[in-house]
Amino acid sequence: xxxxxxxxxxxxxxxxxxxxxxxxxxxxxxxxxxxxxxxxxxxxxxxxxxxxxxxxxxxxxxxxxxxxxxxxxxxxxxxxxxxxxxxxxxxxxxxxxxxxxxxxxxxxxxxxxxxxxxxxxxxxxxxxxxxxxxxxxxxxxxxxxxxxxxxxxxxxxxxxxxxxxxxxxxxxxxxxxxxxxxxxxxxxxxxxxxxxxxxxxxxxxxxxxxxxxxxxxxxxxxxxxxxxxxxxxxxxxxxxxxxxxxxxxx
Numbered sequence: 001x002x003x004x005x006x007x008x009x010x011x012x013x014x015x016x017x018x019x020x021x022x023x024x025x026x027x028x029x030x031x032x033x034x035x036x037x038x039x040x041x042x043x044x045x046x047x048x049x050x051x052x053x054x055x056x057x058x059x060x061x062x063x064x065x066x067x068x069x070x071x072x073x074x075x076x077x078x079x080x081x082x083x084x085x086x087x088x089x090x091x092x093x094x095x096x097x098x099x100x101x102x103x104x105x106x107x108x109x110x111x112x113x114x115x116x117x118x119x120x121x122x123x124x125x126x127x128x129x130x131x132x133x134x135x136x137x138x139x140x141x142x143x144x145x146x147x148x149x150x151x152x153x154x155x156x157x158x159x160x161x162x163x164x165x166x167x168x169x170x171x172x173x174x175x176x177x178x179x180x181x182x183x184x185x186x187x188x189x190x191x192x193x194x195x196x197x198x199x200x201x202x203x204x205x206x207x208x209x210x211x212x213x214x215x216x217x218x219x220x221x222x223x224x225x226x227x228x229x230x231x232x233x234x235x236x237x238x239x240x241x242x243x244x245x246x247x248x249x250x
Contacts, residue, residue: 039111044119047158049150051084060093069097094126116215116224118189121160174244194240203243
């Protein structure tokens with residue numbers, strides 16, 4: 001999944017360079033509504049797990065940058081963390097510095113759209129180190145259980161949790177994703193996450209759909225979108241539920 005994230009960031013940077021052509025259909029002098037601006041902020045928010053949060057945040061605050069601008073927890077301190085604290089550490093801090101590109105221009109009616117990709121954890125400013133990825137993948141079942149518990153506790157799926165779900169190809173989370181989305185049908189990036197899971201798992205019904213072609217066709221990019229109509233919401237949830245059931249029955 002690391003390749004997916006790197007490709008996604010590269011695509012985003014290329015889009016930033018090509019802004020005039022990509023946003024030619026938008027009135028560049030127009031300003032997004034307050035609802036659109038608020039949703040843009042909402043999309044980039046991470047969710048903090050509760051497990052040892054104060055302790056872990058204090059440790060992160062003390063970390064110093066190395067010559068490459070990475071901020072690693074010393075091996076001894078990392079080893080001393082409990083399993084749950086290591087999960088919290090991964091969800092609130094990426095140890096590797098990740099070069100970010102220029103900010104994207106404002107998007108009109110962002111709150112009404114389902115994009116092809118969701119914002120990565122930590123806004124692509126940092127990324128998980130290899131040992132953090134090894135921890136997540138090496139303890140997949142236990143990590144997924146903590147992700148589900150955090151979603152149910154916080155009633156949110158932050159960009160960090162979405163990134164972790166994609167990293168683990170955690171199709172098992174689809175029921176809790178559906179429940180969380182249906183609570184207020186506000187976080188359309190949950191639908192995006194389910195679509196990316198369907199794409200990565202090559203779910204036939206989705207791959208044959210017009211939605212797939214519009215989001216991930218030959219000119220697929222980070223800013224491709226479909227409108228979040230009730231029909232597409234229902235269709236996405238139905239497809240994702242079918243993917244979950246097909247995996248569960250194997």
